[in-house]
Amino acid sequence: MCTDDVCEFTLVVRQARTMTYTGSDGKVNGIEILKNGSLQDKYSLSQGDMDGPIVPVEETITADGVQRNVILVNDQFPGPTLEVMEGAQVVLTVVNKLYREATSLHFHGMYMRGVPYMDGVPYVTQCPILPMHSFTYRFKAEPAGTHWYHSHTGSQKEDGLYGAFIVHKNGIPTTPSLPMFLQDWWHDDFNTIDVDSAFMEHRGPGRFYIPWQNRGFSFDGNELTALNFKSALINGRGRYNNNSAPLTRFEISSGETLRFRLIHAGAEYTFRVSIDAHSMTVVANDGHDVEPVQVQSILVFPGESYDFEVVGDPFNSGTYWIRAQTLWAGKGPDVEPEDRLQEVRAILAYDNAPTDEDPNSAMQTCTENSPCRVLNCPFPAFPAGSNMECIYVSDLNSTEEYSLSDESENEEYFFNFGYQIGSSVNGRKFATPKQPLIFKAPYDITPCEATCETDGCTCTYTAEIPLGKTIRFVLMNLGFGSGGHHVIHLHGYDFRVLAMGFPEYNETTGRWISENADINCGNDNKCGMPSSWNVARPNLNYNRPPTRDTVVIPSRGYTVIEFRSNNPGFWLFHCHQTTHMNEGMSMIIAEALDKLPALPYGFPTCGDFTGTEKPPGGGSGEATTDASKGQSSVTLVELEQIQLIIIIVVSAALSATIAVLAVVVYNGRVNKSKKEKLETPPAAPKSLEDTVIMED
Ligand SMILES: [Cu+2]
The missing domain is CATH 2.60.40.420 (Cupredoxins -  blue copper proteins)
Structure with missing residues (x-):
């Protein structure tokens, strides 16, 4: 520290x-997992040496x-x-x-x-x-x-x-604490999955694409993800198909209070985390303290974090399973039951517990007299008879006060996250700018045209917010493009969670019946813009509402968040489920553009690889090789010649790709949800040098 x-x-x-394992001779060999869990050098096995070198687990x-x-x-x-x-x-x-x-x-x-x-x-x-x-x-x-x-x-x-x-x-x-990272895991690079996904603009062959009817659904009738579950890891370790790979082990002593920092770093699947024979006391969410709440499990979405404490029970000894299970309940929108346990485990081990045996502890049972409490339900309730009680994150209490500011000082914005035209916000799929926005005007972006309101489009969707106001975002998951829970992260901020709205549901099955009726999002059910409260605004909780930086929007419902604007910048605002974000469920919150801080002296510029020609469309991508820029914080790592050649080849390929993809930049105005707008690019393109403000 x-x-x-x-x-x-x-x-x-x-x-x-x-x-793989790099031996003392510098040779890299594969590793085989023996039945007893030890790791053996595959090469020695292939030589018939069944007692060959055992690879220490920490060296691979x-x-x-x-x-x-x-x-x-x-x-x-x-x-x-x-x-x-x-x-x-x-x-x-x-x-x-x-x-x-x-x-x-x-x-x-x-x-x-x-x-x-x-x-x-x-x-x-x-x-x-x-x-x-x-x-x-x-x-x-x-x-x-x-x-x-x-x-x-x-x-x-x-x-x-x-x-x-x-x-x-x-x-x-500081008290002892242990990070606990969750992650879903496939056996290809995730960018292979992206490239192969039917969701991306380039429309690959779709090896990883599962038709809607075959996807995994939770009991509430909501799609989990378009990717089949393969495997998962806790702190980088798991077991595929019940092999004997080593698992992560957390050590605890009797009477000790251990703080876990649970973070979902994965892509798609939500996990419900529990520990056999132990309760968890949640003390913080997304790093912000809450009044302690004792639960039996926590539902964690990608991008979220929860700090919880576990007390080492003086009557316990040995080892216990830590379990993380997906919300999988069946196949397709009708949730056809299928027996598929999607789970990853780690081990909670007391002093002197054997290191070579798996725990044989049983998962907690939830009974009518002693129901299990589950934090962060994205649905109203579990099915009747499951003896599981939901605590919503909006029920948590921060340890810090929050007060209602003068309502006339508030600015309220409605954003609908859904699949109206594929993953999008208010019917707009995000188009990445071609030069960093932080370099200021002229912006090299794909503006949102007026037709985006009705037809949907791909553009650099930006909402401007003023400085020094109370900003309220109504995050919706409504209309015909809803159907999965989203988990939304705002950069540069944390915010208070004031309310959550859920759909009508069947109390027996837990399945949704009709979407929440609090919001009027237009007659066409696309829920693009503009939206408004249908009747009066629902009750917003100002009694120490929880502070977060990432929050779930229930499918067919909404979440209301609020913050004070005090941070000029371009802040990405996006779903943290990877395939959603990469397909375009992302936008920019642009705050107080007249108060943006100047870039530091020598802040790196992007260049365009060619060094001489302007990119197609007359954009502002002049190469920046001007030595007068002075010291830059970018440095070239010393290279072997062969690496340099690889880079040049790859750069050339990238450059060609960019040239092909480059879109004519329109001079139209930027479409946004509020009255202000990004500066319109001037008719004559300026060079990039002019856009970087140098400090003396
Ligand atoms: Cu999402």
Whole structure:
């Protein structure tokens, strides 16, 4: 843990293979898992040496026991846990040693106040960090709590590019805590799945695409994801098909209170986490303290975090299963029952428990007299007779007061997250800008035309908000494009959760019947814009509502959030379910554009690979090789010649792809939900140099 005022870190990002081992002779061999769980060098096995070298588990990345690519951070998966004190200045250099891909790092939950260009979103707040280049993030660690860092480029997070970022409160002694990362896991790189997905613009062959009728559904009649479940990991470990791969083990002593920092770093599947024979006391969500609530399990969506405490029972000994199960209940919208347990496990081990045996503990039973409490239901209730009681996140109480500001000072916005034209917000699929927005006008974006309101479209959807107001977002999941729960993350902020609305449902089965009727979102049932409250606004809870940075919108329902605008910048606002985000369920909250801080001297520009020609469409992508720019925080990592050749070839291919994809930039206005608008690009394109403000 760094307790200094300035904390410096270097994170080296590189690709590796799971289930391989580099011997003392430098040779890389595959690994076989023996029945007793030990790992043996495959080469020695192939030589008939059945007692050949046993590979220490800490010297390999086993994942779920199947060999595939993985991204390591400082040779670790998950990446190292970084711990700093609140208010510390963080200086963190990312060294990109991925041969084929650019990258960027987002610090999930950090405000980045005054430094919106450190938020890590490519083409919004910075240029991507090219292979063999590095970039240094500099920001203040605030707010305190459980946070995490992850790649915000492509789907690298899903392949391992993430880790915990813990900010400790000043003046409060730190107690032992353990990150617990959840992740769904496939046996291909996730970008292979993306490329192969029928959802993406390029429409691949759809190897991973499952028709609607065959997808996994939860009992409430909502689709989980279009991707078949394959496997899952807790802190980077799991077992595929009940093999004997090593699992993550958490040590606890009798009488000890252990704090877990549970974070869902995965892509698609929601997990319900429980520990056999132990209750969990939830003390924080998304890093923000709540009044303690004792539950038997927590539903965790991608991007969310929960801190919970477990007490080591003096009467317990040995080992217990920690279980994370998906919400799978059956196939298709009619939820045809199918017996498929989708689960990953870890181990809670008391002192002196045997290390070579699996627990034989049983899952908690929930009875009428002693029902199980489940935190974060995205549906109104579990089926009758399941003896499970829902606690919604909107029921949690923050430890900090919140008061209603003058209602006339409020600005209210309605955003519908759904599949009206595929994953989109208010009927708009997000088009990534071609130059980072943080470079300011002229913006190189795909403007939203007026027809987006009715027809839907792909564009750089942006809503501007003013500074110094109370901003209320009504997050909807309504209309014919609803049908799955979404989990929405706002960059640069945390917010209070004031209300959640659910659909009408069948109390016996728990299945939805009709969508929530509180909101009028137009006659066409597309729920694009504009929307309004149908009757009076529902009761909003101002009695210490919970503070979060990521929140679920129940399918066929809504969630109301509120925050005070105090952070000029371009903030990405998106669903954290990867296939949804990558298909376009994403938008920009642009705040106080006249008050954006100047970019630091020498802030890296993107360039266009060719160095001479302007890109098609007369955009603003001039190459920036001007030495007068002075010191840049990008540096070229020393290269072997062969690596350089690979990069040049890949760059050329990328450049060609970009040229093909480049869209004519319209001079039309940016379409948005409120009265203000982004500056209209001037008729004559300016060079990029003019858009970067240099500080003396
Ligand atoms: Cu979503």
